[in-house]
Amino acid sequence: MTALIGYARVSKADGSQVHDLQRDALAQAGVDANNVYEDAASGKKEDRPGLTACMKALRRGDTLVVWKLDRLGRDLRHLVNLVDDLTQRHIGLKVLAGEGASIDTSTANGRLVFGIFAALAEFERALIIERTKAGLAAARARGRNGGAPFKMTPAKLRLAQAAMGKPETKVADLCAELGITRQTLYRFVDPKGALRTDGERLLMRKAKK
Template sequence: MLIGYMRVSKTDGSQTMDLQRDALLVAGVDAGHLYEDQASGNKDDRAELTACLKALRANEDTLVVWKLDRLGRNLHHLVNTVHSLTERGIGLKVLTGQGATIDTTTPAGKLVFGIFAALAEFERELISERTKAGLASARARGRKGGRPYTMTVAKLRLAAAAMGQPETKISELCTELGITRQTLYRYVSPTGELRPAAHQLLNTRKSSPRKTEHIVPHKPGISPPYDTK
């Protein structure tokens, strides 16, 4: 069975589905099997596209679109979508535009899409290569890439004080500090001792020109030597 998908970018009525709908109906798609979105192609949350993809039956249905740009938000998304359809035994037909020769139900169409897949892989490798080069350049200039610390010296200070107290509830402490349990234990032991990651954080702060804070691990039965407000 043929299932049609249509999309226009604007929701103010300046764009209509008429051209796409007429083309899909002529191609043999039943009017009751049409899905339509009024949303930018860059959006991930296209409700009707999600519903359409879920409704397609494995080894029975074929998805029909007017142009390729109606389906994928970019080349990577398009290739992944069609690869998923192919794995499920679902075909894809494109009626017009640059992708009009694509019909994955035929050997020739599969060959054309294979070229698209190769281009997408090439694009991913280029992005990866540029990212690695950028990180190497940043490291050469003394800057480090990657995610920023979720643990700060201030949070570490509170965590070290609280972890040594038997009444401390780990879940509440993590919520209060805005960190995960895994992050907490990476920096502080259950008894309040500082772990290597904590010392690394402190050493990083010491290397900055700003004033650093002195952290003293809390011992059970001893009041924290600093204000924890």
Template sequence: MRVSKSDGSQTTDLQRDALLAAGVNPELLYEDMASGKKQDRPQLASCLKALRAGDTLVVWKLDRLGRDLRHLVNVVHDLNTRDVGLRVLAGQGASIDTTTAQGKLVFGIFAALAEFERELISERTKAGLASARARGRKGGRPFKMTPAKVRMAAASMKRPDTSVTELCKELGITRQTLYRYVSPEGKLRAAGQKIIDRKG
């Protein structure tokens, strides 16, 4: 569950009722009071970390889960790789239930759109860098992850008392970057293994 304001002007009552009606255990409800654009959503992070293979994440509407389309697709891709389902109860995504064939098809369309968006951004970025190089300027972001950081991230994520927010601050990376290299259980993803294999 999520609402954007914590001043009491918004409540999660409607979302709570819908989740309970869908059969969600009251003890397994997670609630954030933060804008959907914020990266720091501790209850969402705790929820995602608590999920295990065979579980299903239930949300009221898609916008309660993702900051944007790409973030949403990345979250669901991560759930799929962990054998965790997603079920959306209302709104435009109400037909999504990734535990069913139809739901997987619908989300597959979303994933294709997100991939299309990524390719457009990549093309514009490459064109911009090529233009800058032609003018004698070099561009590109410095690489953030090192073998030491990857190992630290993996070791930290294996501990249940680890604060993902604090870990990201310590490493100087975003939550999205962390999960690109290490799973919520502390297992190395392909990108993390590549860094360690490449640089030792």
């Protein structure tokens, strides 16, 4: 039996913002109050237990309902990856307000927008793979087989993010392709591809350069 699963997030945990507006919108959309998961955290914060529980609760054929698109993703990359995960699991998405309100996979237009997100995720993965392979080839041409040993780079990290969590990914093969150890891989990402603290720091250092 399919279900509507809601997710709500406010930006501050000090009580200055409340979930009531989002709860009311989700209820009006038909989401049972027992199927609503919530967080009180910044959109940039990686640790969102409500979202983690929500993603685990979703089953094939269910629909994830959010008030606005910015309640869901930390940033565009995170949002694209989330939508790609939903697509792979045959889970729908419905956005009730804001610019993302055209996303409703029960409609033709909504499925089109949903498909664009999936295409963006595929495009990003292809670019990451291409750049990583080019970098490894350049390293081999300079006499360094596999690049710098045991070193994680932003390009490798993004490839690891895209590959981890996919059922067909073999960790040993991924580590061999990236030229890193399994220990190094799990230092930066978890088994589902989510960034760990060291991964966040690495990408932040890259962004500041």
